[in-house]
Every structure is written in C-alpha cells, then in structure tokens.
Amino acid sequence: MNTSLLGIYLNDHLAAATGGAERARYMARSASGTGLGTALEPYAEELAEDRAALIGLMERLDVPVRSYKVRAGRLAERLGRLKGNGRIVRRSPLSSLVELEALRLDAEGRAALWQTLRDLADRDTRLDPDLLDHLLERARHQQGALEELRRRQIGPALLPV
Template structure:
C-alpha cells in the first residue's frame, strides 16, 4: 500500500466534508464570524484543488465513496442538540464554529505532514504557503469561536 496516496485521499475526503460544513456559514449570527467562515470556505476550495494536484502527481485517485460517507456524516452532525429543535440558538454558532476550527486544525496537520514529504511530486513551497494560510485560519476561527462562546454563555 502506498501510504502517501492513502493519506492524500483521506485529506481530500476530510476537505470535502469541511467545505460542506463551512457552506453552512450563512446561518451564523455574528457578521464577522459569518464573513470569516465564508472566506475560509473559498480558501478551502482552492486548497482542495492544490491537494487534487498533489493527488494527480502521485497517482492517487479521487475518493468517491469515502467522500460521500464523510459528507453524509457532516449532514448528520447538523442534527446536534442546540437547545431548540426548530431554530438556531447562540449555542449553534458556538458548536458550528468549534467544528470549523477542528476542520482547520486537521487540515493544518495535513499540510504540516506533507511538508515533511521528500518527493519532487509534492511542491513543498506551495505546501508551506498553504500551511501558513491554514494556521491563520485556525487563529481567526479561534477568535470568533471565543466571541460566540462569550455571547452564548453571557
């Protein structure tokens, strides 16, 4: 088994589910958090294209079934309790932003791991830029998550 191919496929799967999660950003109450989530979603779409290029270069196929399962799991995650069966509550924003932060952390770990790959098919300069972008996303998501938590639990 080619572990690098498998690893890239796993991260492509996670990235697709993450993009779906960030697609729910229109429901976030706080304008700054909503804009950030929308911006990060657009960045993730670009990052996914960069990862697809790595996948093509190393001969990894696009994961179809795992991607569908991950997306289904993300949709099931929307059924989480938030104190209201019908409406979003401030807790919804806290939990959604927390999940978005977790996605960003996972993607940072992926870019960090790919940075260690000594293979000419992996553009380490591009990976380094994507890692820096991901680290910025993590910090900014952490900030809006804290704001949402203060608002929800005040």
Template sequence: MHRDALRIYLNDHLSGATSGVELARRIARTHRSSPRASELRRLADDIAEDREALRELMGILGIPPHRYKIYSGWAMEKAARLKPNGRVLRRAGLSTILELEALRMGIQGKYMLWRALTPVARLTEGISTARLDELLDRAESQLATVEDLHLTAAETVLSREGS
C-alpha cells in the same frame, strides 16, 4: 514512500476536507447578514481552495480520489446537523460554537497534513515545499480567524444572562 499508506491517508483527508468545505459554507450562509459575513465567506472560500490543493497534490502523486470517501465526508457533515441543540424549531447559539469547534479541529488536521507531506515533497518531483509552506501559513491564519470567531460566539451565547 509507502504508496498504500499515502493513498489511504490522503483519501481520508479528502473526506475530512469535503466535510470541512460543507461546514464552512453552511456557517457562512447561516451568518450571511452578520457583521463578519465577509470574513466567513473568505474562510469558506479558502477552505474550498485547500481541498482543491489536496486534490492537485493527489494528482501529482498519482493517487486517485475515492468517490466513496468524498461522499462519506459530505454525508457526515449533513448528519452532524441532526444533533440536538436545545431548540426544536430554530437554530441555537450553541450550534455556532460547536460548529466553529469542529471547523477548528478540521483546520488543525489539515495543518498536520501539510506538515506530514513536507518530507514527501522532498522526494517527489512536482510538489513544492514552498507551496506546502503557503498552505501551512494559510491554515495558521484560518486557525486564528476561527479562534477569534469562536471567542466572540462563546462570549455572546455563554455569557448572556438568562440564556
């Protein structure tokens, strides 16, 4: 196992996971009165649990989390809110579409992380390949959920006449 590469890789994913949790929570908060609010809350909770699973795996591997990576992930999500969305004072529907696309990319990256850790698990006592399989299954479910939410948002925003 290449310890330095693993340390950098996992801390980079921890940064991304921090951004993903913040983004998923913000999407859930923004749409708390929508018909799909409970689905969005569950998605945000699952993404937060996945971040904790990553931290647990890092602990098993003896890889400390780098605080600056955590803070940079948090700050990146906040900075992404500053993008122009075609409206000055209120939220645009395009924001939801782009946020769901960013969330999907993060989930895809997380899926690839769990896949990449499978050979490491075979070499490491304390990391279960069955646990990684569960995390992979959950990532696939999250991808399906986000794709469905994205399709709904795109149909609503991009197909509406006069938008």
C-alpha cells in the same frame, strides 16, 4: 514512499476537507448578514481552494480519489447538522460555537497534512515545497482566525441573556 498508505492518508484528509468545506459554506449561509457570516465567507472560499489543492496534489502523486470517502465526508457534515442545540425551529448560538470548534479542529488537521506533505517534499520532486509552505501558513492563519471567532461566540452561547 508507501503509496498504498499515502492513498489512505490523503483520501481520509480529502473526506475531512469535503466535510469542512461544506460546513463552512453552510455556516456562512446560515449567518448571512451578520459579522460571523461576513467573516466566514472568505474562509469558506479558502477551504474550497484547499480542497482543490489537495485533489491536485493527489493527482500529481498518482493517488486516486476514493469517491466513497468523499461521500462519507459529505454525509458526516449533513448528519452533524442534526445535533441537538436546545432549539427546535431556529439555530441556537450554541450551534455556531460547536461548529466553529469543529472548523478549528479541521484547520489543525489540514496544517498537519500540509506539514506532512512538506516533509515528504524533501524526498519527492512531485511535491512543490513553496505551495505546501503557502498552504501550511494559510492553515495556521485560519486556526488563529477561527479561534478568535470561536471565542466571540462563547458569551452569546453560554452566558445568560
């Protein structure tokens, strides 16, 4: 296994996982007390668990965490909050739609990561196939759940009131 390229690959996914976990927490807080907030709270916890699982796998594979990539993931998430949404003072329904699309893409990326590592587990005993199967299944479930939440936001975001 090319550990140099594996390190880049895993650290890039860690940066994305960091941004995704922070975005999910932010969205859950922003939508607190609503159906969307209630639906996002457990998802935000799962994303934090997925991120921790990735760090654990990196440790098992002797891949160092590149803190500058983690910081870049956090910074990208915060900069993403600055996007125009048609409102100055409060959140727009469009914000939730776009953010759910980003989280849906993040889940797709994590599914690809877990599948890649699962394929490598056949040749590397440091990787636990059962854990990776669980993480892959959870990412696929998250994709479906996020897609359903996203579709529910289309009307409030884009249809006339």
